[in-house]
Amino acid sequence: MKQDIPYKTYLEENETPKAWYNMRADMKKKPAPLLNPGTGKPVTAEELGHVFCDELVKQELDNDTPQIPIPGEILDFYRMFRPSPLVRAYFLERALGTPAKIFYKFEGNNTSGSHKLNSAVAQAYYAKAQGLKGVTTETGAGQWGTALSMACSFFKLDCKVFMVKCSYEQKPFRREVMRTYGASVTPSPSMETEVGRRINAAHPGTTGSLGCAISEAVEAAVSHEGYRYVLGSVLSQVLLHQSIIGLETQAALRKLGVKPDVIIGCAGGGSNLGGLIAPFMGEKLRGEADYRIVAVEPASCPSLTRGRYAYDFCDTGRVCPLAKMYTLGHDFIPSPSHAGGLRYHGMSSALSELYDQGMLEARAVEQTAVFAAAEQFARVEGILPAPESSHAIRAAIDEALRCKAEGREETIVFGLTGTGYFDLTAYQSYNDGKMQDYVPSDADLEESFAKLPKIG
């Protein structure tokens, strides 16, 4: 096969980014601040310091510093699995017969199986540096919990994961990876926390939700000396750490002399999307370049395409600060037929604000179409993608087919966030022809919006 550009581009160690990029610094209109649900006022660093590590609070509230140096121990850890390859999807292009050039940044080549490790190691490092004993968190599909377990094991931190009960039961292998890395894993809602007991009492037999697991993890952190809570998405600090994805992508593309036309990322809470697009959005915000930036979300959990831009609770138990974001309402839970992650009810405040400003597009895709794209991709590119990542694959294929129809040689870059080795139950359902699509009704969403807090 003729190749003007290598199949895979790895940056040399001396070309890899040594600082994260804080997209908020280049936003003229900043993301709306987190609010204290009691007072309705912006949360202070002190208030947040009960929940998060001090350095992470600083990063969360910093809307001004564009470059934040990556500590040496985090850079060391990154060497285990970074730089990740930027792959030219020659085989997919050939299969589609498209004149488009397709690239993907592959973040799945690590044992946690996704990009989540980029932020997990940062959060674990700062917790250790502060002299803490351990951290608590929640996990849904399990990617974040696995990543955090790996990071905590490395830094010898205690790690307590509240895993949404249905995932805990359906994904025993994810749980086992976390245990192998020494984490304790509790199905949520549990009887270990006040909020868990309350939810179990109100909804006997519930299989849990992400919002509920967040409440439990926060309570477990604030009620134990030497513990803090950490989160794998949504927060600005997470997008900051994930900017490593976009920075490497940008550096590799520059090295290859390639300028993308379209940049595509899947979007749940926004960690991957925000990280992948960060430096490109920076160029766009500074007026240096223009790109189409596309967020792809599940039609069953469509926060950007069908949500409200409003202040909402981040968790079911309402123990977290309020965030202004595109939200489906804090009680929204996607249909049980929804496979994989991308099931959070809201979207990162920074991305929500950028979407509101028209700086990015969004589209929703149905899951059978997503798995069809996943299978097509797996068969030619040799990587079995995670269901989450496959949302971006779906959109990338659709854009490439548009280029084919229009005879355009556009350059498409998408984020391949992870692998689907722990999602074979969903693949089986697709292979057996049993997978169903689901779209929430307008009435369901209206009912959910009615519970939005009256603020802002």
Add this chain to the structure above:
Amino acid sequence: MKQDIPYKTYLEENETPKAWYNMRADMKKKPAPLLNPGTGKPVTAEELGHVFCDELVKQELDNDTPQIPIPGEILDFYRMFRPSPLVRAYFLERALGTPAKIFYKFEGNNTSGSHKLNSAVAQAYYAKAQGLKGVTTETGAGQWGTALSMACSFFKLDCKVFMVKCSYEQKPFRREVMRTYGASVTPSPSMETEVGRRINAAHPGTTGSLGCAISEAVEAAVSHEGYRYVLGSVLSQVLLHQSIIGLETQAALRKLGVKPDVIIGCAGGGSNLGGLIAPFMGEKLRGEADYRIVAVEPASCPSLTRGRYAYDFCDTGRVCPLAKMYTLGHDFIPSPSHAGGLRYHGMSSALSELYDQGMLEARAVEQTAVFAAAEQFARVEGILPAPESSHAIRAAIDEALRCKAEGREETIVFGLTGTGYFDLTAYQSYNDGKMQDYVPSDADLEESFAKLPKIG
């Protein structure tokens, strides 16, 4: 962390090997030939041509050509997942406090999760080039079947996998990956073949064995027009394709200016070991260099350390040619408590001959010690290893600790053949403290040896 050598070394595309290396060409005493079980005479190319593709028969019988060019389409496919990284295990060295330098060649960064893909793509390519409709094979732990499914899907070949029944039931996710790549997967022994029906009748309720699945796959190939049988280990052709591992390792070490002292590989049928050591063994055979080469096998299936060097059947149904090899007897099946692969009763003829000549060492390790090494490695190096690969990790750690005790700065290189994402049941058993060790008794082995055919 101070680093004189990069954490990961990737060869550039123009530095990657373009030909496989045939170790047999440098052996003065060649491996014993395969025999026709009917005539007791060496099998001819024509006889083998009923079972294997023509080009692969040529490779199987070629004891003389040192370099065999890799066809362009195979090189293209290799670009998906090769070159694989040579990793300096800085974190493991630090955890062990050893003066030894440890490197590992990581073959797990592809969806099949192991090195098996190196030969699968070659075998699928030659089948396609010969105009065949499809191939049949067997799989035990599932790595080979997965790899072959990926390769066949890429070349649009039909792929029929006989999966040892107990694995089929215990590893539904492996099965599902194969189905996603379009393969048909049949639990073995099945009722689809003569030999399967015979074995089912003789042993009602049997959960199968590798030897039995091989017999079924061979029968299915020879009884269907346009099909051939392919095998993931043991054969010389497989070791030839796997030499890509060793060639890349050698090239990377030379680029770094490093000469290894000890080279360690896990050994089942010999595909990984034979591939990893090939060019180093070549130097040794030509008298250009000396290395300690160590084969590590399970104490529960110890063909090199406790087997006989004799002609034996390669399969339970006795449909395959006879091979001279270190063998535990063709009826030998490791204890059900044995987790993971490395469960074949014999060892590649080429490796057996080299072992007999004293060109390599062998050691057997027990599985709880193997999983302890796996966990230690996973926690510091960030990769959850396959149980098979962890045999090599165990030996590498033991060698590094010896270096520490002796104050030696030796360089240890081992093959990390794959990841353990589909082996979490075994990890769970280890995490729960329920894993048992097992060593066959001398009496068991004697009984098995008594059934060796009286040949050669």
